[in-house]
Amino acid sequence: MAHAPKSETKQDTSLTVLGLESSCDETAASVLRLHQDGEVDLLSNIVASQDEEHRPFGGVVPEIAARAHMRKIESIIEKAMKSSGLIWEEIDGIAATAGPGLIGGVITGLMSAKGLAMALGKPLIAVNHLEGHALSPRLTEPCPFPYLLLLVSGGHSQLLSVKGLGDYKRIGSTVDDAAGEAFDKTAKVMGLGFPGGPQVQNWAARGNAKAVKLPRPMMGRDHADFSFAGLKTAVARAWDAGNKSDISKADLAASFQRAMTDTILDRVGKAMKIYRRQTRETGQARLVVAGGVAANTELRAGLLGLAETQEFDFIAPPLKFCGDNAAMIALAGAERLAAGLVDGYDAPARPRWPLDADAAASAPKSGYGKKGPKS
Numbered sequence: 001m002a003h004a005p006k007s008e009t010k011q012d013t014s015l016t017v018l019g020l021e022s023s024c025d026e027t028a029a030s031v032l033r034l035h036q037d038g039e040v041d042l043l044s045n046i047v048a049s050q051d052e053e054h055r056p057f058g059g060v061v062p063e064i065a066a067r068a069h070m071r072k073i074e075s076i077i078e079k080a081m082k083s084s085g086l087i088w089e090e091i092d093g094i095a096a097t098a099g100p101g102l103i104g105g106v107i108t109g110l111m112s113a114k115g116l117a118m119a120l121g122k123p124l125i126a127v128n129h130l131e132g133h134a135l136s137p138r139l140t141e142p143c144p145f146p147y148l149l150l151l152v153s154g155g156h157s158q159l160l161s162v163k164g165l166g167d168y169k170r171i172g173s174t175v176d177d178a179a180g181e182a183f184d185k186t187a188k189v190m191g192l193g194f195p196g197g198p199q200v201q202n203w204a205a206r207g208n209a210k211a212v213k214l215p216r217p218m219m220g221r222d223h224a225d226f227s228f229a230g231l232k233t234a235v236a237r238a239w240d241a242g243n244k245s246d247i248s249k250a251d252l253a254a255s256f257q258r259a260m261t262d263t264i265l266d267r268v269g270k271a272m273k274i275y276r277r278q279t280r281e282t283g284q285a286r287l288v289v290a291g292g293v294a295a296n297t298e299l300r301a302g303l304l305g306l307a308e309t310q311e312f313d314f315i316a317p318p319l320k321f322c323g324d325n326a327a328m329i330a331l332a333g334a335e336r337l338a339a340g341l342v343d344g345y346d347a348p349a350r351p352r353w354p355l356d357a358d359a360a361a362s363a364p365k366s367g368y369g370k371k372g373p374k375s
């Protein structure tokens with residue numbers, strides 16, 4: 001077949017990126033193609049969970065996680081490439097989570113990405129894991145900037161104004177535990193199993209949410225920060241004091257989940273007002289939820305209701321993109337690559353890396369010290 005003359009050749013303006021994620025307890029790799037109009041072709045998405053390894057300890061053990069990432073990363077990358085059907089020459093850039101997270105895992109993924117990028121002579125994109133979550137709704141539907149983001153995961157609870165790629169302004173943040181941490185610790189105290197969030201949700205489905213009176217920290221306050229430590233302690237006390245029948249287990253799980261939902265909705269309601277003030281958006285605005293806790297059914301339903309009454313469109317990623325995955329890292333990498341935001345092969349692994357560095361430095365909410373602000 002004759003080749004089309006040059007002028008008739010359709011210009012391919014898409015970018016294809018391999019993304020790696022290894023900042024906590026999922027070893028993941030994904031190949032994704034981002035078109036100029038924002039459309040995404042997810043060519044592969046491989047996630048190897050370490051749940052089995054951490055289950056006996058009721059939480060993620062950093063040393064075990066680091067070793068598991070090292071053991072698995074090579075074969076996960078191979079699987080992602082194979083299932084994408086592409087060859088290495090078709091990859092335009094290599095993206096990896098460079099923080100924040102457990103340093104052993106972050107180093108494993110980032111070093112693998114650097115090795116590949118150097119060997120292939122391709123650009124490296126060092127992605128902030130939180131930016132991956134922040135952009136995750138864009139994997140499956142149009143979600144234009146700006147939007148108000150509720151990011152609730154195992155390590156983070158934040159409300160951010162997302163103005164554009166790399167342009168985030170913190171509106172609220174947790175002063176102690178993250179939302180997912182509260183779910184995980186509650187499940188651990190009650191012996192519900194690991195990971196805690198889905199277990200609490202399952203038990204809560206059979207319980208009475210009004211059975212146990214629990215606090216709703218920060219509710220009604222004139223800011224959009226969270227606090228979950230007191231609620232977690234109250235659950236532990238109620239558990240110690242109560243009988244351990246299945247009925248009371250379900251009741252306590254349901255009461256805890258309701259208290260979490262009430263608290264988060266109250267904080268989001270406050271953040272909506274602050275967001276409107278800051279952006280001067282008076283018409284229909286947009287609320288996005290992301291992170292592992294965004295998988296919680298009761299929270300999703302509550303957010304949808306709140307969004308409707310406050311005239312916000314509500315966008316939540318499908319469940320498989322709520323928890324940690326490499327598709328969101330590949331997307332963040334592709335968006336950064338398209339904007340010319342690439343990193344040197346000496347990009348550091350960063351255990352702490354706030355999305356809004358200015359707010360974290362001037363008004364740290366947690367983890368401030370010699371190592372710098374965490375959030």
Ligand code: KG4
Binds near residue numbers: 155291324
């Ligand atoms: O985003 P993610 O996978 O990892 C971090 O970046 O931290 O979030 C994991 C967290 C865990 O704390 C897990 O218990 C929680 O998300 N989670 C849930 C649910 N599914 C996962 N929490 C509440 N309800 C759920 N259905």
Ligand code: ZN
Binds near residue numbers: 129153291323
């Ligand atoms: Zn995460």
